[in-house]
Amino acid sequence: MSEQIPLSFTLNGKPVAAFVEPRKSLADFLREDRALTATRLGCEMGTCGACLVMMDGAPAHACLVLAAQAEGAEITTLEGQSEDALMADLQAAFVDRNAAQCGFCTSGMLTTALAYVRQGGTPDRAAIRDALSGNYCRCTGYEAIVDAIAGVAEAAMHKEAAA
Amino acid sequence: MKAPAFTFERAPTLGDAFDLFEAGGGEAIYLAGGHSVVPSLALRLQAPETLIDIAAIPELSGIREEAGMLRIGAMTRHAEILADPLVATHAPLLAMAAPHVAHPAIRNRGTIGGNLCHADPASEFPAVMLALEAEMEIAAPEGHRRVPARDFFVDLYETACAPGEILVALHVPVAGPATRCAFDEISRRRGDYAMIGCAVQITLEAGRIADPRVAFLSVGATPRRVPGCEAVLHDALLSAATIAKAQDALGADLDPMDDPNVPPAMRLHLARVLLGRLLGQLENDHV
Ligand SMILES: Cc1cc2nc3c(=O)[nH]c(=O)nc-3n(C[C@H](O)[C@H](O)[C@H](O)COP(=O)(O)OP(=O)(O)OC[C@H]3O[C@@H](n4cnc5c(N)ncnc54)[C@H](O)[C@@H]3O)c2cc1C
Ligand code: FES
Ligand code: FES
Numbered sequence A: 001m002s003e004q005i006p007l008s009f010t011l012n013g014k015p016v017a018a019f020v021e022p023r024k025s026l027a028d029f030l031r032e033d034r035a036l037t038a039t040r041l042g043c044e045m046g047t048c049g050a051c052l053v054m055m056d057g058a059p060a061h062a063c064l065v066l067a068a069q070a071e072g073a074e075i076t077t078l079e080g081q082s083e084d085a086l087m088a089d090l091q092a093a094f095v096d097r098n099a100a101q102c103g104f105c106t107s108g109m110l111t112t113a114l115a116y117v118r119q120g121g122t123p124d125r126a127a128i129r130d131a132l133s134g135n136y137c138r139c140t141g142y143e144a145i146v147d148a149i150a151g152v153a154e155a156a157m158h159k160e161a162a163a
Numbered sequence B: 001m002k003a004p005a006f007t008f009e010r011a012p013t014l015g016d017a018f019d020l021f022e023a024g025g026g027e028a029i030y031l032a033g034g035h036s037v038v039p040s041l042a043l044r045l046q047a048p049e050t051l052i053d054i055a056a057i058p059e060l061s062g063i064r065e066e067a068g069m070l071r072i073g074a075m076t077r078h079a080e081i082l083a084d085p086l087v088a089t090h091a092p093l094l095a096m097a098a099p100h101v102a103h104p105a106i107r108n109r110g111t112i113g114g115n116l117c118h119a120d121p122a123s124e125f126p127a128v129m130l131a132l133e134a135e136m137e138i139a140a141p142e143g144h145r146r147v148p149a150r151d152f153f154v155d156l157y158e159t160a161c162a163p164g165e166i167l168v169a170l171h172v173p174v175a176g177p178a179t180r181c182a183f184d185e186i187s188r189r190r191g192d193y194a195m196i197g198c199a200v201q202i203t204l205e206a207g208r209i210a211d212p213r214v215a216f217l218s219v220g221a222t223p224r225r226v227p228g229c230e231a232v233l234h235d236a237l238l239s240a241a242t243i244a245k246a247q248d249a250l251g252a253d254l255d256p257m258d259d260p261n262v263p264p265a266m267r268l269h270l271a272r273v274l275l276g277r278l279l280g281q282l283e284n285d286h287v
Helices: A026-033 A085-096 A106-118 A125-131 A143-162 B014-023 B037-042 B078-083 B085-090 B092-100 B104-109 B112-118 B124-132 B227-233 B240-253 B264-286
Strands: A005-011 A014-020 A052-055 A058-061 A074-076 B007-010 B028-031 B050-053 B063-066 B069-073 B135-140 B143-148 B153-155 B166-173 B179-186 B196-205 B208-217
Touching: A014 A026, A052 A106, A052 B104, A058 A106, A058 B104, A085 A106, A085 A143, A106 A125, A106 A143, A106 B104, A125 A143, B014 B028, B014 B050, B014 B166, B063 B085, B069 B085, B078 B092, B078 B104, B078 B112, B085 B092, B092 B124, B092 B179, B092 B196, B112 B124, B112 B166, B124 B166, B124 B179, B124 B196, B124 B208, B179 B264, B196 B264, B208 B227, B227 B240, B240 B264
Parallel strands: A005 A074, B007 B050, B028 B050
Antiparallel strands: A005 A014, A052 A058, A052 A074, B063 B069, B069 B166, B135 B143, B135 B166, B179 B196, B196 B208
């Protein structure tokens, strides 16, 4: 085992100072060292999107980032998003549309969806599918997930227009 | 799978990076975005003793105009390429190719320098560099040098940036008012590596083509310009007849690799279809 190195960054709004083994991925650090298990590990090679977290405000694959690379960064996992109004809307829409079956992909789907709607993404189904191209779901067939995101994007557009 | 053990070093400056590489005795590699390196470790395709994180080296970041060239730092993320106004104005071909690189989240972390140094034959940016006739600025302990894109991509996953050297930035000649460009690729699923991809840049004045550059990706070990096709386009009117001739020239220009998933004849056919689509698009935009 190689020597542990010091690491400090902001996790869900709070400072973290820890020692990590260099080979540990950010996903393993979150799950094993911090018990933040909303971040899932599927493929561990960037394909399935189950491990997405927010890194400095944009989605990143926690399986493709070494914990050591998070030095100084701001990391937000799904656990840290529960106060976010838009995330609450997305979660409610996923429940309404039955967009989670086994739920394994759901954290990653919600993370991608949050970034999509925040960036002004439209309810256009093709655009939503494109945004979800790196998120795999083995259960739902995607239709319900696209419905849920389209509904929230639509509402966000009306809110924007009214403001 | 999990990565094998290694030590991790952060290099604040180029000099530190070279020193750390030297100290690594041939068993160290550089780490940029890590989106090619980290999965290769998890799959145990390589097992370096040391990773040297070069992300914080100041010379590697930033996009700016410099003496008629656009200087793009090697640590620029794909998502920044996609969103940057200077890239959109001065190197529109690069901005057009960026949405085809992987998926949105990968684009947030992957860097253009890492992408070019990884030199995957199915990668978009290397072909764009050929079409833009960009220059690669490489730093070595002895000093900096510039290598034209055509000499940079040497072989499969092999570039002119030797082990221990660092790609600092790319320098792209800025587009003129008559520059026209197009990019597209054909892949089985969105975000997958392409079966074929093509970057076209021409100068178009009164319907006539000058300085044509056509580069293909996914046609062999490295991206390729197609001289026969470019000769057909040079000084020709951009018309359906010219496009057909340019497509015909590809047969002599390209010799796609053997691949059971995409046999050479199919790849050549796809190359012709794609070129026709892109030139047709430029012709339509013109009228
Ligand atoms: C699921 C998935 C899908 C992908 N799809 C695509 C795709 O469709 N098209 C595409 O083009 N790419 C794709 N990629 C690759 C992605 O673009 C990578 O991020 C990129 O190729 C490497 O960039 P990086 O910054 O992550 O480099 P790293 O992984 O950090 O480094 C890659 C290599 O380059 C070396 N290196 C990095 N920077 C420098 C430098 N400045 N000087 C010298 N050497 C350096 C490293 O030592 C290493 O050998 C995909 C990746 C994944 C995980
Ligand atoms: S576990 Fe990270 S993308 Fe699959
Ligand atoms: S709900 Fe099971 S993988 Fe998506």
